[in-house]
Structures are given as C-alpha cells and as structure tokens.
Amino acid sequence: MKSVKLPKKFNHTNLDVLKQFITETGKIIPGRVSGVTAAQQRKITQSIKVARFLALLPYTDQHK
Amino acid sequence: MNNYELTLIVKQDLESRFDIFKESFDKSLSEMGFQIAHVENIGKRFLAYPIQKNNKGLYIIYQLIGSPSSVSDLENKLKYDNSLLRYLLQRVDSHSLSNSFLTQDTVEANKRAEAKLANKAKQDALEAQAKKSAVRDDAADAFQSPKNDQSSTKDDLEESAQFDEIDNDEEHSSQETEKED
Structure with a gap:
C-alpha cells in the first residue's frame, strides 16, 4: 500500500492532496485500497466531486 | 447570519x-x-x-x-x-x-507553463541552428562526391536483380514439388 499524505484540514482546493486519491483515468480510488479511515474517505470523495464540478480535476481522461 | x-x-x-x-x-x-x-x-x-x-x-x-x-x-x-x-x-x-491553496497552485502552474514556453523557444532556436548547419553539410557532401552516389545506385540495382532471379528459382522448385505429389 502506498503511503499517503493527508493534512488535518483540507477542502476541494487542495489539489495536491486530492490528486493522490484519483487514478490516471480520473477515478476515485476506493477506501479499501487508499487505506485511510472511513471518515477521511468520505471527505476526500466529496472534495474530489466538488473539485471536478469546478473544473479543477478531470472526470475522466477522455475529455476532448 | x-x-x-x-x-x-x-x-x-x-x-x-x-x-x-x-x-x-x-x-x-x-x-x-x-x-x-x-x-x-x-x-x-x-x-x-x-x-x-x-x-x-x-x-x-x-x-x-x-x-x-x-x-x-x-x-x-x-x-x-x-x-x-x-x-x-x-x-x-x-x-x-486567507487565500486557498488554489492561488499557490495557479501561480506554480503558470510558472511551469512559462518555463515550458521558454524551453520550447530555446529548443526551436537550437533546432533551427542545427538544420542550418545540416543543410550546409549536405551541400558540401553533394559537391564532393556526386560520382560515388551514382555508382552505389547501380550496385543496388544489380543486387536487387539477383534477388529476383533467386526468388524465381525457388518458385519453380516449389511448383515441381507440387507436381510430384
């Protein structure tokens, strides 16, 4: 399991943090693989989805 | 509120x-x-x-x-x-x-983009120089040895003709074997 750096406080603007939790194709890495706690995983998932809406992160690698 | x-x-x-x-x-x-x-x-x-x-x-x-x-x-x-x-x-x-991490990220991204552009401009300049010198070399080669080039093309032609003959022989032999069967 790869070690991840997760600060105590983060939101959808901490792209360096969130990029650790998406695959090359843009998918969110599941909690059983990422190895963080369930509460952390919920927050990460929400933050990634907000960042995607604001075009800070891609939904997929198939964008034109 | x-x-x-x-x-x-x-x-x-x-x-x-x-x-x-x-x-x-x-x-x-x-x-x-x-x-x-x-x-x-x-x-x-x-x-x-x-x-x-x-x-x-x-x-x-x-x-x-x-x-x-x-x-x-x-x-x-x-x-x-x-x-x-x-x-x-x-x-x-x-x-x-206070400012979010997005500002920092954007500043860094812009810096990276600028550096990339600068690098590209440098590389383009280098390539243009290389091309110029290459053109000069080619011109010099052509001036020095036009006869050698012609002879080499003749040799190539002869070689390819030989190969053709060999190919034909092989085909004949295969046909013969088929007849025998």
Missing part, C-alpha cells in the same frame, strides 16, 4: 473588462445584503476539461456573510449571468479569511 463561500468561474473573454465586472459584482453583493469577508482573486487558470468550448477561466472565491433570505436573490442573479461559466455557493461553518 450564515457564512457562505462563493466560487465563480468567469469567461476568459472578460479578462480585459474583468475589473469593471468585479466592481459591479461587489456592488450587487452588498446591495443584496452580503458582507464580503474575504476575496481571493485567483486569475486565469486552465480548466481540467472544456466548458462550453472554453479552455481557460478566471477564478474568484468570495467569503461572504449574509442571511439565508438573500441567498435566493443571489442564486437568481448567478443563474442568468452570461459572463459566468460555473458558480458554486456553499454554506461553510467558518471562514478561513
């Missing part, structure tokens, strides 16, 4: 009139009864994917204090604002009153 965070993505076409847009937007916010606690002007940023065929957008993050009743007014205004690509109005527990 609640705390709200409003993120705007403004169309890139507005870059020249951006200050005017921001002033009028600030004014309408205060008219609706919002207090502006902090403004973060992030500036131009590459979008992760195109929105309405726009590849870049201007990002602003407002940290606002206001009453829930004025939120619907604001939502209405944002909904029909043609200069916006996206907006996100979130209620937050408390304001950070």
